[in-house]
Each structure stands twice: as structure tokens, then as C-alpha cells.
Amino acid sequence: MRRSACSKGFCLRTSSGPKLTAFSPRSRKMRQRLAHPRAWSPTSGTIVPLIAGRFTRWTCMPDRLRHSRKSVLALMAVAALVGPVGDARAQAAEELPLTGSAYESASQAYEAFSRGDYAAAVTKARDAIRQRPDVNRLRRLLVEALAASGDLEEADRTASGFIEAGIQDPELVQQRDRVRERISQRAIAAGRPGQQQAVSDRSFQAADSAYKAYARKDYATAIEQARKAVELDPDRRDYRLLLINTLSAGKRPEEAERVATAALADHPGDGEILAQRGYIRVTLRQHAAAADDFAAALQARRSPVRNTRALRLALADASLTAKQPQRALDALKGLRGERSYAVAARAGFALLALSRREEALDAFRNAATYGATAQEKATVTSAEIGLLVDLNRKDEARRRFAEAQSVLSPLAALDLAYLANRVGDDRTADEHFSRARAAGQLKGLGYVDAAYAAKRLYKNDSAAELLKAAIDEAASGRLAIEPQYLFGLRREVGELERTWxxxxxxxxxxxxxxxxxxxxxxxxxxxxxxxxxxxxxxxxxxxxxxxxxxxxxxxxxxxxxxxxxxxxxxxxxxxxxxxxxxxxxxxxxxxxxxxxxxxxxxxxxxxxxxxxxxxxxxxxxxxxxxxxxxxxxxxxxxxxxxxxxxxxxxxxxxxxxxxxxxxxxxxxxxxxxxxxxxxxxxxxxxxxxxxxxxxxxxxxxxxxxxxxxxxxxxxxxxxxxxxxxxxxxxxxxxxxxxxx
The missing domain is CATH 2.40.128 (Lipocalin)
Structure with a gap:
């Protein structure tokens, strides 16, 4: 059996036996990964699938560690590398390609990481970040390398420093939270006396199995084992959190909420559990209750949530969705000194809901200047233009819409169509409605709105066809509209098609x-x-x-x-x-x-x-x-x-x-x-x-x-x-x- 490079007491091998070999940055595939940010990130590309799917067992872990609580920590080192990839990819899609010396430093950092030389990976990642501070995937690589090297405290400090500096990257926040969970688990494991360790082996082994199943996305097994761990050691708060997380990942939010509520009965005022229940309630569309949980978590003294910024933003989001805009503004007051898109955009929507339109307009314009991604800038620019229409400044809105075409381009065709419709640009609206229909985005009342845009352009045949599509949607039950409104659509078709x-x-x-x-x-x-x-x-x-x-x-x-x-x-x-x-x-x-x-x-x-x-x-x-x-x-x-x-x-x-x-x-x-x-x-x-x-x-x-x-x-x-x-x-x- 050939062993892979070992680090801090554990190693991995592939199911087929060969060692995970380093990849050459000079290969075409590697160059594509480095040059094009969509292709790879530390948690979405080459390394994570190998860890999550191909490595099947620990091979060079010492026996004394293999049967101790420290195996949980080893497993969590892998789990830290296995995270949601969608946000990282979406954000990376907006980053410019790496070139020149930044490219070389990044390629050397990735290569060092792949061969287990985490110290070199840290050094090269820092160098690449110095040259390209706009690339968030390099920050994630640095945190991954620090965590993989075993320096969890430095990984935590580094990730927190990036976040507190205003870096908007949900994946980085998740990385930081996973590192902190590992720190917590390590502290718990280190504090167990030997005789107590033997007593809790069964609960520990169940939790260990749950973490492993979670890492390979076998959520059914993870839930079963986490539940077993809780039953064997009901006083362990961390096992409760493990069960809550596995239920959430397994798309069982109703049960996750019940478990969280029961955990809070035993651990009242626990900030982390409150926060977790808040996120679960967002999934359940219980936004007002979620806002209550987030607000309580911010005030919690027991197990307080370290990332209060993320919690304030979550409270603002839940409050806005629950139609509590003043509460959203209050949540953002704790971040009033932060000049970021995340804060300014949310403030804009809260102010708009409170009919403080001029203030909302300023907030949206600020958010556009802070926007880290093209999508963010497009979102708030669209809101700004819509607000100008609401303020009866339609000429200004039309000019702003014409000027901002490149900024607005990341928006979906249907969103652009409605925005053009609002400013009175029927020709542009018609073009985007046509694109939306070709892309399969047009449905329901969208057909009606597209039809009236075509009608105003005197495209009677097209307008009649679109209205017929809406009528067909209503007839099939896919569109619920009032009978008289449907009758009016049929009357419109008759007028559009009448020639004598x-x-x-x-x-x-x-x-x-x-x-x-x-x-x-x-x-x-x-x-x-x-x-x-x-x-x-x-x-x-x-x-x-x-x-x-x-x-x-x-x-x-x-x-x-x-x-x-x-x-x-x-x-x-x-x-x-x-x-x-x-x-x-x-x-x-x-x-x-x-x-x-x-x-x-x-x-x-x-x-x-x-x-x-x-x-x-x-x-x-x-x-x-x-x-x-x-x-x-x-x-x-x-x-x-x-x-x-x-x-x-x-x-x-x-x-x-x-x-x-x-x-x-x-x-x-x-x-x-x-x-x-x-x-x-x-x-x-x-x-x-x-x-x-x-x-x-x-x-x-x-x-x-x-x-x-x-x-x-x-x-x-x-x-x-x-x-x-x-x-x-x-x-x-x-x-x-x-x-x-």
C-alpha cells in the first residue's frame, strides 16, 4: 500500500491505492483553471471531489488516534474542505482571470496544497493575494491551507480579518465557521479524562460516523448516526447541533426546527442554536419567527455567535421578507460604519418599503459603487431606475436606463423587459420579452405584459399570439386569473385580429x-x-x-x-x-x-x-x-x-x-x-x-x-x-x- 503525504497525524489514500499526485501548473488543464475563475476554487474543483467522493478510508492514522475523539477532528479537517460550492462558483464567475506573476504564485500554491506542503501553499497564496487582492478564491485557498496545516487559530484570524475588512464572500464565512467548529471540537476532545472517554465511546463513534456520512453527503446515514449520538449523550450540546445540521442538509427542515426548539429548552438562550433555528425558519418561510431568532441570537450571552455581521444581515433579510422594514433598518444600525454593498442595498430596500424614497435612492446609488460583482451592481441599478419612475422622474429614469445597459446586462432577460417596460422603452422591452420567451422564462401574466408591449409597437400578430398563450395557460390551470380579466384578454385578441x-x-x-x-x-x-x-x-x-x-x-x-x-x-x-x-x-x-x-x-x-x-x-x-x-x-x-x-x-x-x-x-x-x-x-x-x-x-x-x-x-x-x-x-x- 502506498501512502499519500501525511499531515498532523492523518493521511488519505484513494480507493484504488495510488497516491494523490501533484498536478502540473504547466499543463493545459491547470492553466485553464488558473486563468478562468469559473473553472476551479479550493472548494469546488479538483481537490474537494477527491476528498468527498474518492477517498474511502483513513490509512496511516495511528491506532491510538483512530479510536479516540481526535478522529472526529481529523474528519472535520476533511469536512472543512467540503462545503457548498454554488456561491463560490457564482462569485468566482465575476472575477477576472489570473495572469503574470499572480498566476504563477497561485499555480505554485495550488500545487503545494495538492502535495500536502501546506506551509508553501500558505506562502504562495499570500503572495498571490498581495498581487491580486480582488480574487476571493485566493483568500479561500489561504484559509484552507492554514486549516489543513493544523493552524486553526491562524485560519480563524485570517478569515475573520478578511470578513471584517468588508470582503463579501459567503463561502469564506462558511469556511471560517467550519474552522471555529473544529477548534471547539478539539477543545472538547482535549478536555475529556481517560475513564470518561471510554464511557462515551459509543456516542462519540456515532458522532464520528455522522460527520463522515455528512462529508460524503450521505445525509440519511448522517441523520441516523447523529440522532444516535444525541440519544446516547443527550447533554452534549454539540451533538444537538450536529443533528440540527444534518437534518437541514438532508432537506428535513420541519424536523430540524423541532430538534432546535427542543435543544433550546435544554440550552435556553444559546446563540448558535438560535441562529441555526433562524436559518431553518427562513427555509420554512417563517420569516417573522426567523427574525425573532436572529435578534435573540444577537443578544445571547450563552454560546454567542461570533459572526454578528452575518447575523445582522440575516436579521435584515428576514425582516424585509416579513414586511418589517423598520426592524431591518434597526438591524443594520450596528453596521452603519461599513461601506459595503451588503449593507447599503438592504438599507435601500428597507427605506423604499418605508416610502423614504429619496433616502432609498441615495442608498441604492451607494450600493452600486460598493458592488463587488456585476450582478450586485445590476440589481441596485435596476432598483434605482425603478425608484426614479416611482418618483415621477421618468425622463431621468429613461436616460439612466439607456446609459446603464452594460451595467444591467447580468439581469435576466425577463427582468430587463419589465424594467424597460417601466421606463416606457417598449422596443427594448419587446426585445427582452422575446429573449425571455426563447429561453423558456416567459409564463403566466408575463405573456400578457409581453403582449401589451408588442401591441404598443403595433405588432398585432405577435400581441395576439402572446395573449392566446396566456389564455391557454389559464385554460390549463397554470395561470389563475379572474374570469372578467380573462374575458378582457379574449376581447383584445378579437380587436387585434379584426380586419373587417x-x-x-x-x-x-x-x-x-x-x-x-x-x-x-x-x-x-x-x-x-x-x-x-x-x-x-x-x-x-x-x-x-x-x-x-x-x-x-x-x-x-x-x-x-x-x-x-x-x-x-x-x-x-x-x-x-x-x-x-x-x-x-x-x-x-x-x-x-x-x-x-x-x-x-x-x-x-x-x-x-x-x-x-x-x-x-x-x-x-x-x-x-x-x-x-x-x-x-x-x-x-x-x-x-x-x-x-x-x-x-x-x-x-x-x-x-x-x-x-x-x-x-x-x-x-x-x-x-x-x-x-x-x-x-x-x-x-x-x-x-x-x-x-x-x-x-x-x-x-x-x-x-x-x-x-x-x-x-x-x-x-x-x-x-x-x-x-x-x-x-x-x-x-x-x-x-x-x-x-
């Missing part, structure tokens, strides 16, 4: 009566019965632009009866062609220009200019309630250019709509009260105003999974009494309309 439509109507006495179609002809006098139809088309590209609409139409109307004894029938057929424009997305003003031409002999040739405005609430179908209030206002003004005639109409109505579910859930009956009137400049009494009550019945149809009903049949009847002006605004009024 048609109307047919039969109207009687429609002076001052709101039409069911956009532009029925304005009656000029008396009670007349008119029939008509229209077909319209929305030109591609300009037909529908985020709620602004352009339509080209052709229209034919004729008078079927006239109480003033005017002509009726085909001889009154009036044709017209024209265009109408709704220039605003959210303001329902429509402008129309048309050319009238005669089909019958009594029709006119003229030009007509019209403007109409309408507004209302509750006029669409409701699917979330069976009855609801509704109101509408409408005004229409027209001018015949050649005849120099001005005509107009207006109506306001308020009523209660009832969905007739007993017949059809698409049938709506609305009783209403109204006031309306008309104007005709050629009449002796131009104005006419009346008020009364009416009844409207509307049936919606032609819908699909992705579109709300796109057509309806509308029947309207009402009776009015005269209020002012001519008599033509009183009496009965009726109409039936088909909108397709």
Missing part, C-alpha cells in the same frame, strides 16, 4: 338616440323609419395601432316611412363612401369624412364631415357577475359641406344590466333612464330635447376559445317626454341592429 366588419340596422324616430352602430345617419326631422347597412375594412399597418383605428367604409341607407310625408322607398336610397379615424388609444373620439352620392332620385350629392365622442362603463358582457350598473354618454356632430347644414345628436343613459342566464348567458337585458336630443340648423326650431325610460336587449355571439363574442344583435325601445325645443324629441323610439 359589417352593420345592418332598422331605426325609428332616432332623434337623440345613441346608435348601436358607430355612424348611423343623423335624422334631420320628424319620426322616420330608416333601414341601412355598412361594410368596413381596416387597412393593414394602419387599421389598428394600439387602440387607434382607421377604417374605410361603404354605406347605404334609405327611408322606409316618414311622418312628414317625405319620399320613401328606393327613391331615397343614399350611398356614401368614406373613412373614419379614431386617433387616440384611450379617448373615444372618432372623426369621419365621407362622400354622399345618390342611388335613388331623392338622395343627395354632398360631402359630410362628422365627429363623435362616446364613453361609458359596463357596456360589454360581464361573465363574473349576473347583473351590474351601466352608463353611457354619446355625442355626434355632422356638417354637410355643400348644403351648409349642421346636424347633431346626443344622449346620456344609466341603467342596470341583467344577464338572462335562464335563457342564455350571452343575452343581456338593460332597463335604463335617458335624456337626449338633436339639432338641425335648417329647421325653424333647430333644437329638441327629451327624457324618458327604455329597455335594451342584446345577444352576443360568434366567439371562440381565444376571442370574446365579436358580434351582437341589439334591440332598443324607449319613450321620452319633451323637455325643450321641438316636438321631434318626444314619443316612441325603437331600433334593431346587427353588428358583425
Amino acid at each position: 366588419g359589417a352593420y345592418a340596422s332598422l331605426l325609428y324616430g332616432a332623434v337623440g338616440v345613441m346608435p348601436s352602430v358607430p355612424f348611423a345617419p343623423v335624422p334631420t326631422a320628424g319620426n322616420v323609419l330608416q333601414a341601412g347597412s355598412e361594410i368596413y375594412w381596416r387597412p393593414p399597418g394602419i387599421g389598428y395601432r394600439n387602440g387607434a383605428i382607421v377604417e374605410v367604409f361603404g354605406r347605404v341607407f334609405q327611408t322606409l316611412s316618414d311622418e312628414t310625408d317625405g319620399p320613401t322607398g328606393i327613391s331615397t336610397a343614399q350611398g356614401s363612401v368614406g373613412a373614419r379615424w379614431k386617433p387616440f388609444s384611450s379617448f373615444n373620439l372618432v372623426l369621419e369624412a365621407s362622400r354622399l352620392f345618390p342611388i335613388g332620385e331623392y338622395a343627395r350629392t354632398d360631402g359630410l364631415l362628422r365627429a363623435a365622442f362616446s364613453d361609458g362603463r359596463g357596456t360589454d358582457l360581464r361573465v363574473d357577475v349576473s347583473d351590474w350598473w351601466t352608463w353611457q354618454v354619446y355625442g355626434d356632430l355632422g356638417y354637410y359641406v355643400e348644403e351648409k347644414q349642421t346636424v347633431g345628436a346626443f344622449e346620456a343613459r344609466v341603467g342596470r344590466s341583467f344577464r338572462m342566464d335562464g335563457i342564455s348567458n350571452r343575452l343581456v337585458l338593460t332597463p335604463f333612464l335617458s335624456v337626449g336630443g338633436g339639432y338641425d340648423s335648417l329647421l325653424d326650431t333647430p333644437e329638441a330635447v327629451g327624457a324618458g325610460a327604455g329597455l335594451n336587449l342584446r345577444y352576443w355571439f360568434r366567439e371562440s376559445k381565444h376571442t370574446a363574442p365579436m358580434s351582437f344583435i341589439d334591440i332598443n325601445v324607449q319613450y321620452r317626454a319633451k323637455l325643450a325645443g321641438d316636438d321631434r324629441a318626444q314619443g316612441a323610439f325603437a331600433g334593431i341592429t346587427l353588428s358583425y
Whole structure:
């Protein structure tokens, strides 16, 4: 059997027997590790997998040590090298590659570590740090080498010095804590009298087995053995901590919390146990309770937590998540002299939650200057820009967003999309929403937000597709949204995809009566019965632009009866062609220009200019309630250019709509009260105003999974009494309309 290099009483060998040989820094693989920080760190690369997975037993440990408590210390020396690797890798990903003499010193330090020459590793690591103080993985290597050499106190002092100097590296904190645990265990083992050692051998052996199982990530065995150690020696606080840690690592946080709570009953006010339970409660999303534990741990006199900085930051995080921002600020007061990202960023979010926005803005800007990594700078820069929007400084926010594109680049595509959306940069938002969808990040309401960004860019096909995806998510149960909101999304799809439509109507006495179609002809006098139809088309590209609409139409109307004894029938057929424009997305003003031409002999040739405005609430179908209030206002003004005639109409109505579910859930009956009137400049009494009550019945149809009903049949009847002006605004009024 060949032995590997021994250090301080223990050695390792591989399962296959050969000694772990040194690797050459001159090899291509080693050069890649040193040159590219993502490739290797003391706890994430070559050494740790060998220790954690390939070494199977101790081979040159002295017999007297192999059966003593000191074997726990030897095992912990290995466990100190086996730690979480995700944070170290994430942070190392932001570090610049090593080059030149720093590269050479680092390669020699790694090589010395691999062959067990820890003194040389310490010297070379210190030299590399002197040349490249920005590289945290070199600091971790130095601490590892000191610990491996057996100088645990110096390893503790070195790691603590780095942390107290403001180095932001979670893995370094974990290393320091593991070193301190080893120091504690060594002190306990050294203080045991010989006869007591024999008595506690079984509990010690169980703990020893637990540590070994933990090191190889066999958490089930670690939990079993740690539990056994606690049962055999329930007074040993360290065994309780071991059981808590193994349960946490084994993803059994509920049980870990129960064990921690029981341990605190036996060891009240124990700072370390309180801190551990706090972290467990964070995992359980019990953030307020976790904050209580962290606060108690900070005040603990029994087994106080040495790393109060980490505890204050944990207290601030838990308090923020528990919506206790003032408590978070109070926790950070103990670190007020620290100029670091960790403190400034948390203070910024706490101040923001307290609506102290100007102070939060300063904190975020400070955090950006302290940020150690690109991700940190991106996070607080994003918060700064969002806060500028909240402060109604949108122009400044837009400029800052444009300037900070490179700083913001580490953010996920979806986060960038929402940030661009907030500052009003729809084009950039659309680009990032597309990237997020391609990466599989877009889901749920993200489809809706992406659709509206595309809609504002007049990308109707894309917007409709995204809304359909959201509707499909809702149909599958992956997106929980209110029924009426879902109906509104389907209504949006219908508008985005509509390219043409048609109307047919039969109207009687429609002076001052709101039409069911956009532009029925304005009656000029008396009670007349008119029939008509229209077909319209929305030109591609300009037909529908985020709620602004352009339509080209052709229209034919004729008078079927006239109480003033005017002509009726085909001889009154009036044709017209024209265009109408709704220039605003959210303001329902429509402008129309048309050319009238005669089909019958009594029709006119003229030009007509019209403007109409309408507004209302509750006029669409409701699917979330069976009855609801509704109101509408409408005004229409027209001018015949050649005849120099001005005509107009207006109506306001308020009523209660009832969905007739007993017949059809698409049938709506609305009783209403109204006031309306008309104007005709050629009449002796131009104005006419009346008020009364009416009844409207509307049936919606032609819908699909992705579109709300796109057509309806509308029947309207009402009776009015005269209020002012001519008599033509009183009496009965009726109409039936088909909108397709």
C-alpha cells in the first residue's frame, strides 16, 4: 500500500491505492483553471471531489488516534474542505482571470496544497493575494491551507480579518465557521479524562460516523448516526447541533426546527442554536419567527455567535421578507460604519418599503459603487431606475436606463423587459420579452405584459399570439386569473385580429338616440323609419395601432316611412363612401369624412364631415357577475359641406344590466333612464330635447376559445317626454341592429 503525504497525524489514500499526485501548473488543464475563475476554487474543483467522493478510508492514522475523539477532528479537517460550492462558483464567475506573476504564485500554491506542503501553499497564496487582492478564491485557498496545516487559530484570524475588512464572500464565512467548529471540537476532545472517554465511546463513534456520512453527503446515514449520538449523550450540546445540521442538509427542515426548539429548552438562550433555528425558519418561510431568532441570537450571552455581521444581515433579510422594514433598518444600525454593498442595498430596500424614497435612492446609488460583482451592481441599478419612475422622474429614469445597459446586462432577460417596460422603452422591452420567451422564462401574466408591449409597437400578430398563450395557460390551470380579466384578454385578441366588419340596422324616430352602430345617419326631422347597412375594412399597418383605428367604409341607407310625408322607398336610397379615424388609444373620439352620392332620385350629392365622442362603463358582457350598473354618454356632430347644414345628436343613459342566464348567458337585458336630443340648423326650431325610460336587449355571439363574442344583435325601445325645443324629441323610439 502506498501512502499519500501525511499531515498532523492523518493521511488519505484513494480507493484504488495510488497516491494523490501533484498536478502540473504547466499543463493545459491547470492553466485553464488558473486563468478562468469559473473553472476551479479550493472548494469546488479538483481537490474537494477527491476528498468527498474518492477517498474511502483513513490509512496511516495511528491506532491510538483512530479510536479516540481526535478522529472526529481529523474528519472535520476533511469536512472543512467540503462545503457548498454554488456561491463560490457564482462569485468566482465575476472575477477576472489570473495572469503574470499572480498566476504563477497561485499555480505554485495550488500545487503545494495538492502535495500536502501546506506551509508553501500558505506562502504562495499570500503572495498571490498581495498581487491580486480582488480574487476571493485566493483568500479561500489561504484559509484552507492554514486549516489543513493544523493552524486553526491562524485560519480563524485570517478569515475573520478578511470578513471584517468588508470582503463579501459567503463561502469564506462558511469556511471560517467550519474552522471555529473544529477548534471547539478539539477543545472538547482535549478536555475529556481517560475513564470518561471510554464511557462515551459509543456516542462519540456515532458522532464520528455522522460527520463522515455528512462529508460524503450521505445525509440519511448522517441523520441516523447523529440522532444516535444525541440519544446516547443527550447533554452534549454539540451533538444537538450536529443533528440540527444534518437534518437541514438532508432537506428535513420541519424536523430540524423541532430538534432546535427542543435543544433550546435544554440550552435556553444559546446563540448558535438560535441562529441555526433562524436559518431553518427562513427555509420554512417563517420569516417573522426567523427574525425573532436572529435578534435573540444577537443578544445571547450563552454560546454567542461570533459572526454578528452575518447575523445582522440575516436579521435584515428576514425582516424585509416579513414586511418589517423598520426592524431591518434597526438591524443594520450596528453596521452603519461599513461601506459595503451588503449593507447599503438592504438599507435601500428597507427605506423604499418605508416610502423614504429619496433616502432609498441615495442608498441604492451607494450600493452600486460598493458592488463587488456585476450582478450586485445590476440589481441596485435596476432598483434605482425603478425608484426614479416611482418618483415621477421618468425622463431621468429613461436616460439612466439607456446609459446603464452594460451595467444591467447580468439581469435576466425577463427582468430587463419589465424594467424597460417601466421606463416606457417598449422596443427594448419587446426585445427582452422575446429573449425571455426563447429561453423558456416567459409564463403566466408575463405573456400578457409581453403582449401589451408588442401591441404598443403595433405588432398585432405577435400581441395576439402572446395573449392566446396566456389564455391557454389559464385554460390549463397554470395561470389563475379572474374570469372578467380573462374575458378582457379574449376581447383584445378579437380587436387585434379584426380586419373587417359589417352593420345592418332598422331605426325609428332616432332623434337623440345613441346608435348601436358607430355612424348611423343623423335624422334631420320628424319620426322616420330608416333601414341601412355598412361594410368596413381596416387597412393593414394602419387599421389598428394600439387602440387607434382607421377604417374605410361603404354605406347605404334609405327611408322606409316618414311622418312628414317625405319620399320613401328606393327613391331615397343614399350611398356614401368614406373613412373614419379614431386617433387616440384611450379617448373615444372618432372623426369621419365621407362622400354622399345618390342611388335613388331623392338622395343627395354632398360631402359630410362628422365627429363623435362616446364613453361609458359596463357596456360589454360581464361573465363574473349576473347583473351590474351601466352608463353611457354619446355625442355626434355632422356638417354637410355643400348644403351648409349642421346636424347633431346626443344622449346620456344609466341603467342596470341583467344577464338572462335562464335563457342564455350571452343575452343581456338593460332597463335604463335617458335624456337626449338633436339639432338641425335648417329647421325653424333647430333644437329638441327629451327624457324618458327604455329597455335594451342584446345577444352576443360568434366567439371562440381565444376571442370574446365579436358580434351582437341589439334591440332598443324607449319613450321620452319633451323637455325643450321641438316636438321631434318626444314619443316612441325603437331600433334593431346587427353588428358583425
